[in-house]
Amino acid sequence: NAGVTQTPKFQVLKTGQSMTLQCAQDMNHNSMYWYRQDPGMGLRLIYYSASEGTTDKGEVPNGYNVSRLNKREFSLRLESAAPSQTSVYFCASRGGMAGNTIYFGEGSWLTVV
Amino acid sequence: KQEVTQIPAALSVPEGENLVLNCSFTDSAIYNLQWFRQDPGKGLTSLLLIQSSQREQTSGRLNASLDKSSGRSTLYIAASQPGDSATYLCAVRMDSSYKLIFGSGTRLLVRP
Numbered sequence: 177n178a179g180v181t182q183t184p185k186f187q188v189l190k191t192g193q194s195m196t197l198q199c200a201q202d203m204n205h206n207s208m209y210w211y212r213q214d215p216g217m218g219l220r221l222i223y224y225s226a227s228e229g230t231t232d233k234g235e236v237p238n239g240y241n242v243s244r245l246n247k248r249e250f251s252l253r254l255e256s257a258a259p260s261q262t263s264v265y266f267c268a269s270r271g272g273m274a275g276n277t278i279y280f281g282e283g284s285w286l287t288v289v
Numbered sequence: 290k291q292e293v294t295q296i297p298a299a300l301s302v303p304e305g306e307n308l309v310l311n312c313s314f315t316d317s318a319i320y321n322l323q324w325f326r327q328d329p330g331k332g333l334t335s336l337l338l339i340q341s342s343q344r345e346q347t348s349g350r351l352n353a354s355l356d357k358s359s360g361r362s363t364l365y366i367a368a369s370q371p372g373d374s375a376t377y378l379c380a381v382r383m384d385s386s387y388k389l390i391f392g393s394g395t396r397l398l399v400r401p
Binding site for chain 1: 298321333334338392393
């Protein structure tokens with residue numbers, strides 16, 4: 177059981193380049209999330225998807241776009257990367273008893289130079 | 290706007306000590322509160338979840354309490370071990386949202 181899988185694990189981008197972070201879960205969960213984690217700031221929600229085909233903005237959506245093409249996959253795209261987007265990105269999905277348990281991927285370390 | 294605070298940011302204790310990690314939140318209208326563990330270079334693992342109607346939850350050497358009226362939760366770790374060294378984060382879920390709001394975490398080091 178793979179749980180939540182993120183790719184790539186590490187990426188270095190130049191300012192202005194674009195890239196997509198991929199996330200897939202195999203637990204048949206409806207809800208999926210993208211967070212970023214910065215030192216001293218905890219995790220901040222970028223976007224979330226309550227179900228297939230729906231997405232909503234979180235706390236820090238500027239500079240990002242997302243796609244929930246099917247129930248398994250939720251991707252995060254940086255159209256024009258900026259140094260301020262250097263961070264660790266976590267994908268998560270929510271399910272379990274009463275839909276309360278949240279499962280995280282291992283993270284994607286992104287550096288924008 | 291809900292704010293979640295964890296103090297201290299870092300804690301170092303000798304092996305075997307019982308310890309308490311603190312989490313406070315400004316809006317008491319929460320749906321539930323979760324405690325997570327994060328090992329270096331890894332994602333978060335859920336430890337305990339407390340519903341808003343509950344006062345505490347226990348799992349092994351871990352006990353989490355919730356006092357909504359005062360906006361506080363504690364994570365008690367009994368007989369700490371070096372393997373408990375990690376960052377511990379709390380997160381609250383509000384009534385009308387699927388969103389989780391995280392504290393910035395407490396980095397725990399248990400010294401052998």
